[in-house]
Amino acid sequence: MNNIIYNYLIKNFLKTFFLTLGIIYCFGLILNLFEEIEFFKNLDVNIVTPLLMSSFYVPSLMIKILPFIIFISSMWFMLTTRNNKDLLMLKVFGYSNLKIFLILATTSFFIGWFVLIVFTPISSIMTKYYEKTKSNYSRDIDHLISFNKNGLWVKENLGNETRIISAAKPEGKTLIDVTIIYLDKNFQLKEKINSKTADINEKKWLLNDVTIFKNNSGMLVAEKTKNFLIETNYDYEKITNLFKNFDTMSFLELILDYKKLLNNGYNKSFLSQNLHTMLSLPFFLFMMTALATILTFNTLKRSNSSSFIVVGLLVSILVFYFKDLSLALGQTDRIPLNLAVWSPVVALSLFAFVGVLQINEK
Numbered sequence: 001m002n003n004i005i006y007n008y009l010i011k012n013f014l015k016t017f018f019l020t021l022g023i024i025y026c027f028g029l030i031l032n033l034f035e036e037i038e039f040f041k042n043l044d045v046n047i048v049t050p051l052l053m054s055s056f057y058v059p060s061l062m063i064k065i066l067p068f069i070i071f072i073s074s075m076w077f078m079l080t081t082r083n084n085k086d087l088l089m090l091k092v093f094g095y096s097n098l099k100i101f102l103i104l105a106t107t108s109f110f111i112g113w114f115v116l117i118v119f120t121p122i123s124s125i126m127t128k129y130y131e132k133t134k135s136n137y138s139r140d141i142d143h144l145i146s147f148n149k150n151g152l153w154v155k156e157n158l159g160n161e162t163r164i165i166s167a168a169k170p171e172g173k174t175l176i177d178v179t180i181i182y183l184d185k186n187f188q189l190k191e192k193i194n195s196k197t198a199d200i201n202e203k204k205w206l207l208n209d210v211t212i213f214k215n216n217s218g219m220l221v222a223e224k225t226k227n228f229l230i231e232t233n234y235d236y237e238k239i240t241n242l243f244k245n246f247d248t249m250s251f252l253e254l255i256l257d258y259k260k261l262l263n264n265g266y267n268k269s270f271l272s273q274n275l276h277t278m279l280s281l282p283f284f285l286f287m288m289t290a291l292a293t294i295l296t297f298n299t300l301k302r303s304n305s306s307s308f309i310v311v312g313l314l315v316s317i318l319v320f321y322f323k324d325l326s327l328a329l330g331q332t333d334r335i336p337l338n339l340a341v342w343s344p345v346v347a348l349s350l351f352a353f354v355g356v357l358q359i360n361e362k
Helices: 002-040 048-064 066-083 086-092 097-137 236-242 251-256 258-263 268-296 305-331 337-360
Strands: 144-148 151-157 161-171 174-184 189-199 204-216 219-231
Touching: 002 048, 002 066, 002 097, 048 066, 048 097, 066 097, 066 268, 066 305, 097 251, 097 268, 097 337, 189 219, 251 258, 251 268, 258 268, 268 305, 268 337, 305 337
Parallel strands: none
Antiparallel strands: 144 151, 151 161, 161 174, 174 189, 189 204, 204 219
16 A cells, blocks of 8 residues: 555656646747747748757756746645645555655655756757857857867957957966967958967956067068057956856766866866756755645645745745855855855755654644
8 A cells, every 4th residue: 555655646746747847848948939030030941940949948948947847846736635635645544744745855856866867968969959050040250259179269350350369278367378360351461469378357358478470561570578458359257158058068977077177178166066056956856845845734724726826936936046146155256156056955954854844743
């Protein structure tokens, strides 16, 4: 009998979860489709392309809001179980609120690990394809920036000339071994600048140990100077923001290739933030199920679900606001970044511990 009840709880909880997941996926697909249609409206593509792009983009979004999805599906399942008297029957067979909570929360915990190990590699491939395809269709190629194994590359259109900047690697807010080439409108070399380092904290880059090669009647004349300023469209924050999209990285890639990514020039703090964010996901799902349990299992009485929907939405907003606030404090060095990632989970666990003990007594 225990196995039957156990299987009933998990099976119906997973049904509710996948139904909620499907509804939110369709909703996200439709909303994002409008944005994709707007992007492709002046391009020679059929309607399948925006739909395909939207379907490839939404999975990474679903991972980000997975705690919210778990929370909604947990509340839905528990309200249904309580209102149709199944909860009362479970108590007759010796299942306390605590035991039911542990079964459902553990299931949510393993859903989190399944998503990290199995689904993030798939979603990262989808995101890479999405970004590559969108970049191929992009019409704004006057300003381009790329970061790969050959270093950082920046192309800027300055009106009558084009500037191409390359650097071997970034080190914090400094670029190492910088080369700057100026080309005229016919793509003929006008000037070349070599620099040991470049401070990119602001849009006025400060170059150090500079050698300037100027084109003089077809000959490059060298001139050395200690410092030199150039004005660009990019600073450290803007460049960093362009490469903060860790949706293209899977959990396994971060675990297995962490040192390789560091050697390729990826910022250590952002890699660490993404890794710990992923590691915290299963625990976050566990705690969101705990919140749903506390809200719905306070009584056995049948009640109107609309009030719980409102409360659930408010709780979700507060949790995600606290999560974003904590990350903002970590990114601005107010608190350690790893602590900022785990703080919401720790805070929820303290609240859930007290709440679950209270509902277990009912």
